[in-house]
Amino acid sequence: MMNKIEIKYCSQCRWLLRSTWMAQEILTTFDGEVSELTLKPGTGGIFEVIANDVLIWSRKEQGRFPEITELKQIVRDVIAPDKSLGHSDKVNKKVI
Amino acid sequence: MMNKIEIKYCSQCRWLLRSTWMAQEILTTFDGEVSELTLKPGTGGIFEVIANDVLIWSRKEQGRFPEITELKQIVRDVIAPDKSLGHSDKVNKKVI
Numbered sequence: 001m002m003n004k005i006e007i008k009y010c011s012q013c014r015w016l017l018r019s020t021w022m023a024q025e026i027l028t029t030f031d032g033e034v035s036e037l038t039l040k041p042g043t044g045g046i047f048e049v050i051a052n053d054v055l056i057w058s059r060k061e062q063g064r065f066p067e068i069t070e071l072k073q074i075v076r077d078v079i080a081p082d083k084s085l086g087h088s089d090k091v092n093k094k095v096i
Numbered sequence: 097m098m099n100k101i102e103i104k105y106c107s108q109c110r111w112l113l114r115s116t117w118m119a120q121e122i123l124t125t126f127d128g129e130v131s132e133l134t135l136k137p138g139t140g141g142i143f144e145v146i147a148n149d150v151l152i153w154s155r156k157e158q159g160r161f162p163e164i165t166e167l168k169q170i171v172r173d174v175i176a177p178d179k180s181l182g183h184s185d186k187v188n189k190k191v192i
Contacts, residue, residue: 011123011127011128016120016123016124017120020116020119020120020123023116023119023135024112024113024116027107027112027116027135027137028112031107031137032107032137034137035136035137036134036135036136037134037135038132038133038134038135039119039123039132039133039134039135040131040132041123041127041128041130041131
């Protein structure tokens with residue numbers, strides 16, 4: 001329960017709502033497993049997600065936003081690798 | 097732009113959505129003045145707002161949640177005392 005998530009977003013791009021939606025999804029799915037989630041407004045098109053100081057998503061690198069199920073899988077892999085995310089885990093693996 | 101806000105909420109009480117709504121309001125109103133806003137899930141009916149390490153709202157102490165205009169005024173008083181919050185400032189002063 002000492003896991004920390006950060007979401008850095010570009011406020012000029014109006015990505016606050018998208019970021020807080022993802023924050024809600026992460027805090028709901030990882031209830032009891034995330035101790036804090038920090039929203040950091042930025043500029044210049046930044047959108048990054050950091051889990052326990054590890055950069056797990058960068059819009060600049062990936063060229064897109066993550067799907068929400070994809071984001072949860074990547075968060076899970078860092079903070080709770082044995083956790084099942086239910087049917088969305090299987091669905092996404094089939095698609096990929 | 098180095099101001100930090102924390103919202104501690106009771107996840108068992110299902111106050112996540114209320115807390116993220118307040119987070120959005122604060123990040124929107126204080127765009128460029130808040131560098132990070134951290135959501136911290138807790139238990140036992142906790143609802144606290146901390147601005148720059150100062151406890152500015154405790155549901156246990158006040159016995160209620162803040163009105164959103166009230167909360168912004170208290171945040172403003174700590175992080176940007178000279179900032180006007182527009183007409184809601186006047187309206188609330190009249191009511192009080």
